[in-house]
Amino acid sequence: MSRTKKPSIPALQAALLDWFDRHRRVMPWRAAKGRRPNPYHVWLSEIMLQQTTVVTVGPYFVKFTGLWPTVGDLAAAKLDDVLTAWAGLGYYARARNLHKCAQAVVGQYGGKFPADEASLLGLPGIGPYTAAAIISIAFDKPAVAVDGNVERVVSRFDGIEEPLPLSKPAIRAGAAKLADGNPRPGDFTQAMMELGATVCTPRKPRCGLCPWQNSCAARKAGNAEELPHKLPKKAKPAKTGKVYWIVNTKGQVMIQKRAEKGLYGGMYQLPTTAWREAAEKPDGHPAFVSGHGLAPIGPSVRHSFTHFDLSLEIWQGQAASAQLPVGGKWVSISALDRYALPTLMQKVARLMIGGG
């Protein structure tokens, strides 16, 4: 770790908050300066923003708050409708937990989010980061929320050379020290995230615009862009399978609801075989598509999941019977967007519809 003489913590906090007051971006979930945020909006945006960018989340947040203006409205919604509105945002377990959490907030807390970390951590889908973000941003109470942006800022500011994830305790301690005793916990949390998102960016950090430029260890060492170091990622296994675009004489396409539990639980898909690793024997066509004049359509559609990469061969067929798989139904192609199809399946549908 580099040795750098830093100004006092209150002076650093004041510089960052002053920078935030001048440069904060307008976001649909962010309260105007001096206004108290709506805890429902803070929670909803934090869940949506996990693994997803601000630009992608914007329209989804507006759609959700339009359909369900309060946490009570969301709790009363049908899970199918929530999954459909979520389709395309990925990591669908978040949508199921979102719905469960809304119901728990209504059932256990009368529709008001609790304002303490322990109670928030007891709610579905809320982990330490989200609880800290809600406590500080929604309730303006001290809490240290460390997301990827904050990890980067603190790693660089403190000159932490140890790679992630080993450096997480040091980063957390650094973040806690920087936040300690600050007079505006909600704004401070957002300011740290904002600095990481707009100035202390992964590539080409704009140190000349940074309120901490004169005290930053990485800037002095000239290695800002290299930090944080990361341990090499393990190669992901590759899986393959077949996916079916079967159309009947009415021009309807076959879709199938997945089991409630597991990957894409409760969502719709185009029927597929099991997804297998290269060492496993690939599956033949399932019985419910046999006799449909199947023909392969190239190229395969590819999708990257957290734990594996998938490549699906697309097979097209004309339905020779009305036979459907478990959970199957026929829907008109123009109505496909009313069903919660995950991004992978939307890619297949776009390819097929675009390809005629």
Ligand code: SF4
């Ligand atoms: S000076 Fe540069 S590297 Fe250091 S915190 Fe600011 S933007 Fe990041």
